[in-house]
Amino acid sequence: MSGSQHLVVGAGLAGAATAWRLAERGHEVTLVERTEPAAPDGSSHGSARIFRYAYHERDYVELAVRAAAAFRELERLHGAPLLTPAPALDHGPGRDPRALARVLQDVGVEHELLGAAEARARWPQLVVDGEVLHQPSGAVIDAEGTVRAMVDLARAAGARVLTGWPLVHLERTATGFTAFSTAGRALDAGHVVVAAGGWLPDLLGGLPLPAGFLAAFPALHVLQENAFHFPYREQHPHGTWPTVIHEVPEILVYALPGGRDAGFRGQKVAEYAGGRPLASAAGQSGAVDAANRTRVSGYVRRYLPGLVPEPYAETTCLFTSTPTEDFVVDGADGITVLSACSGHGAKFAPLLGEIAADVATGGTPPQRFRVGAARPGP
Template sequence: MSPHPIAIIGAGLAGAATAWSLARRGHDVVLLERDTPASHLGSSHGSARILRYTYPDPFYTALMLDARRGWEELEDLHGERLITPTGSLDYGATRDPSALAAVLADHDIAHELLSATDASSRWPGFTFDGPVLWHENAGVIDAESSVRAMVAQAVAAGAVVHENWTAARVLAQGDDYLIESEEGDAVVASHVVVAAGGWLPALLGGLGLADQTLAAFPRLEVRQEQALHFPYRDPATAWPTFINKRADIQVYGLPGGRDADHRGQKVAEYNGGRVIGSALEHDGVVDPARRDRLVAYVERALPGLVPEPYAETTCLFTNAPADDFIIDRVGGLTILSPCSGHGAKFAPLLGELAARLVTDEDAGVARFRPLAASVGA
């Protein structure tokens, strides 16, 4: 057995969860982060991510039930709430609330399928034009606090964190791996987990993977998304999260929490941002045309909000084909990219799945292993 630690590149939700899962198993772990955990440079910053059970594919709904148990354990260990209950609304012709309701019913998840009229009477801040699915067990994850909680648990179990440590390349060194930083530092590891989010496309070529493996790697699309915060007309009204998918636009929203001074709804267009090569091209600039498009949506579809954003931000979506996750291993290198705009809610479970893959406890989830299927890794 190698005397060197397991190194994890990236301290966002996925990397922090993996560090926690491995450290609690008694493994030596070093967590390498180019900035600080839950950095604004990545995809895990801020206080507002949706936790929901609604998926047209029952595979992910079942996965969410497993993940929720992990969240409950983390909250118990952390001693503070990380998920705020809000409930969630799903509506719009291409969202297909009836099909989603059938999936929830098959998993015994409490829900209601309402007419547009009944939903409008309960949530007058919305405009509905068809069936609406309500499920009360949804909520909002405080992403930044969750990362810090998992890092704290990992450190308590013996993990070491290196901040401002930017991995540049990974080189095989016998049975081990040498990770070199852009600053000239180096770490020797027995196994490397790459959880670099939107930085992965820029790092992928420096991982020492064979050409055949690189050719088989799913094509990742990184987008610079943007979210606007709109004030509530009635601050006393409790707002749920929502997803509205129509032929012309796909929008989601959630109470903005700390990010929005607890006085407004965070609203964004799903995959509405510009495509960039990697996080290296993330400039943080909100596109005026896309801002106007979202303001126009709020004006016509969310009468309970003042259609004048008081805050705005950009973030990274790293999309894999079919919005599936990637949790795969080649030799002593595990690549973890559970993104596609919906990975946050699964974080504790994803760390557990990655840890199992690293330690040979099982083969991981086959659906998330495109390299194993393509090159026999």
């Protein structure tokens, strides 16, 4: 049995970021991962996530501005880019681009509010029926590359990283905690950060947290989501394809240039929160839902004429969400819980690690991320 000042459980985006931030501050850190960092059956694998600024809530926009700076710091320390510039577009009546533009204006984020004709002229590969919010500083995040960069930086700062180490039980001791894995393996720690993503529902009730904290914890909803890659009709016509958030009454879709894991051949397109509900990540099958494939392909046929409406690659991933889609970064009695990223957390990863490190070392979490906080939703 060995000791560590801080034990971080989970080496996805959130856990890797927390381990890096704690280690760079000089803390003794052990990061444990159920299988391997950015595991393919988790929420942080792959090379394509959206970085955008548009939210209806000012505090999320302000966090996105801070996260952009944190990504620039991470890229500088890593020595290679993790973000690929791509203009970010929001459109459709459900998005209310004009209202989003007002929030960006208040925060001072560069943006354009374009009429439909101007947007169609600029991006003829899209069908646009109304105003479009354009964020020129948008980007595509290499999620797996970001995880590995933060794990490398954590190691360089002295953190120990253990793979194939699933947490099965956490026990309070006189000096902190003992964490138990399979085959009788154990670790001691003074403080524990749990960033277990879709596995959190299986772990949360068994953590030695106060009953009041557990009772106030928001419900966690795990979805096995589907994502599809559709080939470009031409190779990147009209310059770089944008990322898109498009909400119409019948569907909310996100689309972005696919990364290296899909050969950079097309656009990744998915229905937001359109997947199969699970009790936890342990119940995932990895099987793509054929009905969802048909639904998303129909959307592509109608709204993305610059793509061939037949996917050449497809995958599943996990969304673990609270009812308001806010994150939780809070804790009690030596345990910090960092979850859930609610399908929009990748862009905040290096910043969420900083916030979690603050909380783990005695700081107060942002009010919005506290257990029991009144949350209006993003």
